[in-house]
Amino acid sequence: MRYRKILAMALSFAMVFSMAACGNKGGDTQTAGGSGNAGDAGETGGDEGNAGEDTSTPEADGAQASGDATDITLWTYPIGSWGDSATVDGLIANFNAVHPEINVTVEYLDYTNGDDQINTAIEGGKAPDIVLEGPERLVANWGAKGLMADLSDLWTDDAKAAIYDSVENACQDSNGVFYEYPLCMTAHTMAINRDVFEAADALQYLDEENRTWTTENFQKAVKAVYDSGQTNVGAVYCSGQGGDQGTRALINNLYGGTFTNPEHTEYTANSPENIKALELLNSMDGINFDASIAGGDEINLFCNGTLAMAFCWNVSQEKNNLENISFDVLPMAFPTESGDPQLCGGIWGFGIFNNGDDAKIAAAKTFIDFMANDETQVAESVKASSYWPVKDLGNIYEGDELMTEYATFIPFMGDYYQVVSGWAEARTAWWNMLQKVGSGTDVTEAVEEFVTVSNEAAQAN
Amino acid sequence: MAKKDSMSRALMRRETIAGYAFMFPSLIFFVGFVIYPMVQCVFTSLFDSTMNREDIFIGLANYVELFQDSVFLGALKNTFVIVIVSVPVVCIFSLWVSSVIYNLHGAACSAFRCIFYLPVVTGSVAVTVVWKWMFNNYYGIFNYLGTSTGILEKNINWLGDERYALGCIILILLTTSVGQPIVLYVSALNNVDQSLVEAAEVDGATKFQCFWRIKWQQIMPTTLYILVITTINSFQCFALIQLLTSGGPNHSTDTIMYYIYYNAFKLYRYGYGNAMGVVLAIIIAILSAVQFKMAKTD
Numbered sequence: 001m002r003y004r005k006i007l008a009m010a011l012s013f014a015m016v017f018s019m020a021a022c023g024n025k026g027g028d029t030q031t032a033g034g035s036g037n038a039g040d041a042g043e044t045g046g047d048e049g050n051a052g053e054d055t056s057t058p059e060a061d062g063a064q065a066s067g068d069a070t071d072i073t074l075w076t077y078p079i080g081s082w083g084d085s086a087t088v089d090g091l092i093a094n095f096n097a098v099h100p101e102i103n104v105t106v107e108y109l110d111y112t113n114g115d116d117q118i119n120t121a122i123e124g125g126k127a128p129d130i131v132l133e134g135p136e137r138l139v140a141n142w143g144a145k146g147l148m149a150d151l152s153d154l155w156t157d158d159a160k161a162a163i164y165d166s167v168e169n170a171c172q173d174s175n176g177v178f179y180e181y182p183l184c185m186t187a188h189t190m191a192i193n194r195d196v197f198e199a200a201d202a203l204q205y206l207d208e209e210n211r212t213w214t215t216e217n218f219q220k221a222v223k224a225v226y227d228s229g230q231t232n233v234g235a236v237y238c239s240g241q242g243g244d245q246g247t248r249a250l251i252n253n254l255y256g257g258t259f260t261n262p263e264h265t266e267y268t269a270n271s272p273e274n275i276k277a278l279e280l281l282n283s284m285d286g287i288n289f290d291a292s293i294a295g296g297d298e299i300n301l302f303c304n305g306t307l308a309m310a311f312c313w314n315v316s317q318e319k320n321n322l323e324n325i326s327f328d329v330l331p332m333a334f335p336t337e338s339g340d341p342q343l344c345g346g347i348w349g350f351g352i353f354n355n356g357d358d359a360k361i362a363a364a365k366t367f368i369d370f371m372a373n374d375e376t377q378v379a380e381s382v383k384a385s386s387y388w389p390v391k392d393l394g395n396i397y398e399g400d401e402l403m404t405e406y407a408t409f410i411p412f413m414g415d416y417y418q419v420v421s422g423w424a425e426a427r428t429a430w431w432n433m434l435q436k437v438g439s440g441t442d443v444t445e446a447v448e449e450f451v452t453v454s455n456e457a458a459q460a461n
Numbered sequence: 462m463a464k465k466d467s468m469s470r471a472l473m474r475r476e477t478i479a480g481y482a483f484m485f486p487s488l489i490f491f492v493g494f495v496i497y498p499m500v501q502c503v504f505t506s507l508f509d510s511t512m513n514r515e516d517i518f519i520g521l522a523n524y525v526e527l528f529q530d531s532v533f534l535g536a537l538k539n540t541f542v543i544v545i546v547s548v549p550v551v552c553i554f555s556l557w558v559s560s561v562i563y564n565l566h567g568a569a570c571s572a573f574r575c576i577f578y579l580p581v582v583t584g585s586v587a588v589t590v591v592w593k594w595m596f597n598n599y600y601g602i603f604n605y606l607g608t609s610t611g612i613l614e615k616n617i618n619w620l621g622d623e624r625y626a627l628g629c630i631i632l633i634l635l636t637t638s639v640g641q642p643i644v645l646y647v648s649a650l651n652n653v654d655q656s657l658v659e660a661a662e663v664d665g666a667t668k669f670q671c672f673w674r675i676k677w678q679q680i681m682p683t684t685l686y687i688l689v690i691t692t693i694n695s696f697q698c699f700a701l702i703q704l705l706t707s708g709g710p711n712h713s714t715d716t717i718m719y720y721i722y723y724n725a726f727k728l729y730r731y732g733y734g735n736a737m738g739v740v741l742a743i744i745i746a747i748l749s750a751v752q753f754k755m756a757k758t759d
Contacts, residue, residue: 116726119512119729122512123512145514232599238709238710239620239621239706239707239709239710240707240709290598290618290621291618291620291621291622291706291709291710291711292596292597292598292618292619292620292621292706292710293598293621294707301599306599306600424727424728425728428723428727431707431709432709432711432712435709435710435711436711438621438710439622439623439710439711
């Protein structure tokens with residue numbers, strides 16, 4: 001009996017200590033990745049706890065062994081194949097072939113938990129050196145909080161001349177400090193079911209060559225499709241924030257409204273143009289304000305033919321749904337009165353967390369410069385994202401019909417207003433506002449409430 | 462005699478030490494992952510605690526803001542509606558089903574228990590996805606049956622219309638909540654002393670009298686347990702809201718749990734979210750105490 005108790009206790013303690021040991025090992029991994037330096041590089045290189053994520057190369061290991069290596073960490077959100085370790089390993093191997101003195105360890109984030117992981121790392125003083133994401137996080141969030149390093153020295157005159165103006169504006173804060181160095185971009189479009197439009201004789205209302213249409217022709221096309229028996233033409237989806245850029249782009253484009261002022265300091269969605277657009281959509285047969293679906297649901301409904309148009313669309317949607325679509329998809333710019341669509345988009349690039357180590361910051365800048373500027377590398381870095389370059393690199397997707405087709409929309413990229421303060425609150429307030437409009441609340445009242453809530457949040461931040 | 466006492470004390474001491482030693486590992490986890498977060502929650506609710514900023518002590522300001530926040534008050538109302546509707550329905554329905562099936566033959570009783578318990582063991586996400594499909598505005602089965610039988614003139618946007626959305630949530634919650642009470646009631650009813658029931662029947666008691674005077678009294682502890690867990694589960698309704706409606710339309714399905722999640726993990730307002738958590742815990746504690754009191758048990 002006594003021996004059994006002793007054995008049971010020993011097992012209990014063994015369990016406790018094994019758990020503690022596991023936890024400790026995890027902690028070490030984080031530390032080595034997050035704030036390791038040349039002095040403990042050997043430990044980092046030797047830690048195989050995350051073999052799948054450890055992108056150390058033999059060259060880098062060799063440099064580490066000599067004690068000259070600088071260890072930096074790169075955390076990437078899943079931007080195309082930048083979320084895929086095999087691809088990123090290849091990119092980093094290219095980098096290490098030129099810079100063996102810098103050892104890059106990668107951690108792959110997802111959009112469900114990525115923000116929490118980074119915020120937790122920041123709180124724990126173990127933020128990554130480099131993060132690959134967009135201006136709403138790099139500039140408007142972490143940059144505004146003073147957590148990021150100034151990248152102005154990467155923004156040389158040549159870089160400024162080469163990179164599109166809208167991208168340059170998005171990568172800096174209102175004081176002109178750059179917190180992002182961009183790599184790639186895409187423009188979000190809408191799409192129509194070409195077969196349904198053709199059957200309804202509605203193709204006459206759009207410019208298939210330039211992929212544009214006027215607000216008046218948009219109304220005529222929706223009416224023609226609706227009259228042909230397709231009663232669900234489009235949906236202003238508003239059950240959540242998923243894909244909300246589509247509804248914002250639709251409403252802003254119809255009569256030339258804006259979401260924020262040009263300085264991105266104030267929400268302006270209560271402009272007469274936006275109110276007119278909302279009233280128009282609310283009055284149109286075939287366009288439903290649907291509070292039971294979000295962007296992802298709308299895409300599914302479009303792909304299965306339930307809806308004749310999708311407001312939440314881009315090249316990735318077409319690629320991801322190729323097998324589910326049995327009709328001809330025609331990507332389109334959002335309809336405008338002026339004929340000058342302003343599309344929302346994504347701009348992704350690198351930011352550097354200021355962890356107080358100049359050597360790491362310098363190494364991180366070297367990495368960014370190589371990935372985004374090196375002539376032999378930049379096209380491959382951009383192609384890994386599945387999007388387009390932020391400067392003219394020629395047609396990097398030569399021979400790829402789909403990518404070439406969607407490249408048409410890049411010049412329509414509008415103001416990148418997502419860097420405005422109070423963004424999280426505003427996104428929620430936006431779909432709540434759409435739900436109110438859809439359930440009969442006066443448009444002006446709903447929009448005024450949205451702007452009040454959002455501007456209060458912007459000021460509070 | 463003294464030697465015997467000494468041995469007995471030594472034995473007790475060893476037993477006690479062994480008991481504590483066995484408790485020690487789980488105690489560490491309980492203190493670390495339950496007690497400490499609870500204390501931290503109350504403490505943080507007194508601060509303006511936002512991610513990546515210094516915490517600022519603000520006393521009870523979060524609590525004052527809570528009761529001026531129309532969305533929180535709406536969420537509180539919705540939560541109470543869910544509790545008030547679902548708790549009695551779950552208890553009465555599961556008691557009724559259990560009364561019918563508990564004395565069936567073994568296989569039949571097991572089959573019914575399995576059927577009603579299935580939604581409990583099925584992943585909540587899977588259940589929710591199926592319900593979302595059934596309620597779909599465009600091709601959901603409810604709309605299909607309704608329109609094809611002429612009950613509905615046109616499709617109803619069940620989850621997108623504030624008149625129906627909360628009702629749909631409650632309906633789904635009911636289906637996932639009755640499984641465990643049915644299993645518990647079947648077990649409790651099987652444990653009722655049959656000799657008392659037979660004696661009462663011999664004395665001329667009706668079926669209702671037998672149930673009310675004998676069975677009901679004996680299954681009261683089970684009823685109390687079911688009341689408490691159903692109340693707590695209803696108060697903590699979150700996954701359904703998150704997966705189906707995100708609190709919409711027009712906040713008509715916002716619940717306290719969802720609003721806590723939104724503030725703490727979307728807006729990173731930990732202090733404010735924790736204040737809501739404290740209020741929710743107090744409400745649940747008070748209601749549980751009332752339920753215990755009404756059932757005259759401690």
